[in-house]
Amino acid sequence: MSSKSEDLVNEAKRKAAFEAIDAQVTSESKVIGIGSGSTVVFCVERLAHRVKTENLSIKACIPTSFQARQLIVEAGLPLAELNAHPTIDVAFDGADECDAELNCIKGGGACQLQEKLVASCATKFVIVADYRKDSKVLGTQWKQGVPLEVVPMAYVPILAKLKALGGKPTLRMAVRKAGPVVTDNGNFVIDADFGQISDPVALEKKLIAIPGIVETGLFCHMAKYAYFGLENGEVKHLKL
Numbered sequence: 001m002s003s004k005s006e007d008l009v010n011e012a013k014r015k016a017a018f019e020a021i022d023a024q025v026t027s028e029s030k031v032i033g034i035g036s037g038s039t040v041v042f043c044v045e046r047l048a049h050r051v052k053t054e055n056l057s058i059k060a061c062i063p064t065s066f067q068a069r070q071l072i073v074e075a076g077l078p079l080a081e082l083n084a085h086p087t088i089d090v091a092f093d094g095a096d097e098c099d100a101e102l103n104c105i106k107g108g109g110a111c112q113l114q115e116k117l118v119a120s121c122a123t124k125f126v127i128v129a130d131y132r133k134d135s136k137v138l139g140t141q142w143k144q145g146v147p148l149e150v151v152p153m154a155y156v157p158i159l160a161k162l163k164a165l166g167g168k169p170t171l172r173m174a175v176r177k178a179g180p181v182v183t184d185n186g187n188f189v190i191d192a193d194f195g196q197i198s199d200p201v202a203l204e205k206k207l208i209a210i211p212g213i214v215e216t217g218l219f220c221h222m223a224k225y226a227y228f229g230l231e232n233g234e235v236k237h238l239k240l
């Protein structure tokens with residue numbers, strides 16, 4: 001990406017994040033889920049600003065990854081565990097691709113297990129993303145496949161089972177470390193390309209039924225709101 005288009009994408013992320021936080025965090029929002037990735041950085045920035053300037057009394061921010069935990073601590077927000085706050089008022093997260101029904105592919109940053117746990121405990125799950133993630137059918141924009149968190153001892157049979165399902169799976173390899181990516185939970189990630197996914201619910205059911213797949217990056221019928229920062233500086237809202 002050229003630095004000009006990188007600036008455009010970052011500005012789109014920032015605008016979407018600021019609008020999402022402004023619209024969805026109210027005086028009733030006490031427990032907030034914090035997703036992972038580059039867009040969520042702007043959500044945390046805006047949330048911390050509002051806490052400082054508006055006296056919002058947030059009780060707890062629940063992280064979805066090591067990165068999210070760092071963001072919460074560095075912003076001076078109250079960090080807490082999901083087990084201490086099993087009901088989250090509103091959770092914000094990015095997406096790799098999001099369809100018209102707000103089904104998403106997530107896990108580009110290998111955080112999908114904790115992201116799904118937090119989203120599943122949220123009364124409101126809000127997607128925040130730039131225009132490249134806005135799609136009609138999953139697998140159209142995001143070509144790297146569905147991220148799957150898998151138990152290391154079974155990655156070879158899982159690769160075979162994914163091929164038998166019609167996928168093109170690859171074990172995600174680390175950058176600046178020899179060997180595979182290891183998640184925050186000590187597992188591996190397989191990216192399984194199924195082309196365009198017309199029925200994500202059916203695919204998710206098949207994937208999660210494979211022993212050793214701990215979680216899939218398909219988030220179906222979880223998000224209620226999405227905010228997409230557009231190239232023209234506006235923000236597109238979707239609500240189910």
Ligand SMILES: O=C(CO)[C@H](O)[C@H](O)COP(=O)(O)O
Pocket residue numbers: 035036037038039040093094095096105106107108109110111112115
């Ligand atoms: O699912 C994720 C991490 O596992 C991220 O939310 C997703 O990859 C989007 O990231 P970004 O905001 O950097 O585009």
